[in-house]
Amino acid sequence: MPTGTEEVLQERLWSWLSASGYRVAGEVDTGNGQIDLVGEKKGTYVGFEVKTIYGLWSQAGVSTTKIKAALKQINRYAKTENFNRIYLCCEENSRIRESMSVAAQENRQISNIVDRLGMIEISLHPEAETGITKEAEPLNQSKTPSLSRTNESWVQHQVWEWANRRYQSVTREGLLPKDNYVDLSIFEGGKDITDIFKDQNTYSHIGVEVKGDDFSLRDDLEQQLCRYINSGGLTHLYLAVPNKCIEQVKDIIPELGQQKLSQDSEDSTLSKLGLISVDKNGNVSIVRKPDSLEMIYDSIRWNVDEYVPVGLGSRRIGSKEEFESISHWLYHNHRV
Numbered sequence: 001m002p003t004g005t006e007e008v009l010q011e012r013l014w015s016w017l018s019a020s021g022y023r024v025a026g027e028v029d030t031g032n033g034q035i036d037l038v039g040e041k042k043g044t045y046v047g048f049e050v051k052t053i054y055g056l057w058s059q060a061g062v063s064t065t066k067i068k069a070a071l072k073q074i075n076r077y078a079k080t081e082n083f084n085r086i087y088l089c090c091e092e093n094s095r096i097r098e099s100m101s102v103a104a105q106e107n108r109q110i111s112n113i114v115d116r117l118g119m120i121e122i123s124l125h126p127e128a129e130t131g132i133t134k135e136a137e138p139l140n141q142s143k144t145p146s147l148s149r150t151n152e153s154w155v156q157h158q159v160w161e162w163a164n165r166r167y168q169s170v171t172r173e174g175l176l177p178k179d180n181y182v183d184l185s186i187f188e189g190g191k192d193i194t195d196i197f198k199d200q201n202t203y204s205h206i207g208v209e210v211k212g213d214d215f216s217l218r219d220d221l222e223q224q225l226c227r228y229i230n231s232g233g234l235t236h237l238y239l240a241v242p243n244k245c246i247e248q249v250k251d252i253i254p255e256l257g258q259q260k261l262s263q264d265s266e267d268s269t270l271s272k273l274g275l276i277s278v279d280k281n282g283n284v285s286i287v288r289k290p291d292s293l294e295m296i297y298d299s300i301r302w303n304v305d306e307y308v309p310v311g312l313g314s315r316r317i318g319s320k321e322e323f324e325s326i327s328h329w330l331y332h333n334h335r336v
Helices: 006-019 064-079 093-106 108-116 152-166 193-198 218-229 243-252 326-333
Strands: 023-029 034-041 044-050 085-090 118-121 131-134 169-176 180-188 204-210 236-242 274-278 284-288 306-308
Touching: 006 023, 006 034, 006 044, 006 085, 006 152, 006 169, 023 152, 044 064, 064 085, 064 093, 064 108, 085 093, 093 108, 093 118, 093 131, 152 169, 152 180, 152 204, 152 236, 152 274, 152 284, 180 218, 193 204, 204 218, 218 236, 236 243, 243 274
Parallel strands: 044 085, 085 118, 204 236, 236 274
Antiparallel strands: 023 034, 034 044, 118 131, 169 180, 180 204, 274 284
């Protein structure tokens, strides 16, 4: 099962919070930075900051310096008085707590937030359970944060949920060939990208680039989508936007408003693009189906040095060589 890093943890936490009765929004402006998730229930607003163990790691183990930075960040959010409670959500809570205790002893300001901070255990492992390991203490809340249902985080999560119901597996922020990150990667028919590469008539590797209602860079958007289409790592590509932005997108990319040309016609690059809309209730609709792309590489990475055998979702260091068959080689030689 392909996983990912902080973005996947955030999606799983969002789903868990929604199932627990919260109205959830992502990347919420606090007035002093954006917190990952905010949940509202019965008029109470709770903040959730997500970290991976890898993001808090150093060669010596969990980094006290990185823990301090994370706690100072959370303390800034707490001081905005937007939240009744705040939770740090991460993997391996017991190991994180040890470093938090050390950080609190060295910094009185950190000590105050550590006492009030709650903790939630969440994992990249698909079968692991999410749960509270330390209840948060009440904070002073005098303000009400704005929870968007049209920003990029909202659209991403709704497409994430939709894709997980429909397809074999889904991940976030995979690095395609030619160093192109795509918001969502969807695997249809098979979990190993080499299988998709070998049988593109049966299987699909679908990319989804997501924009919220605040995007405005016209030239950058067109160039970005063309890079994904020409990356050689996808069989299909969608652009997903809030329902209110559909006409705006069609103005920016006229090909999205045009009818499909005949097979014998020469289409522009962006005419191969599909379009998805998401409304404020979370309903996902395909506005325009994408054309097929030729997939010529069979690997996906999380950064420029780490290759991932998609069939397992394990992170393994690989040399920076050609993409072809890297995931296949790792899949068959590095089972963990």
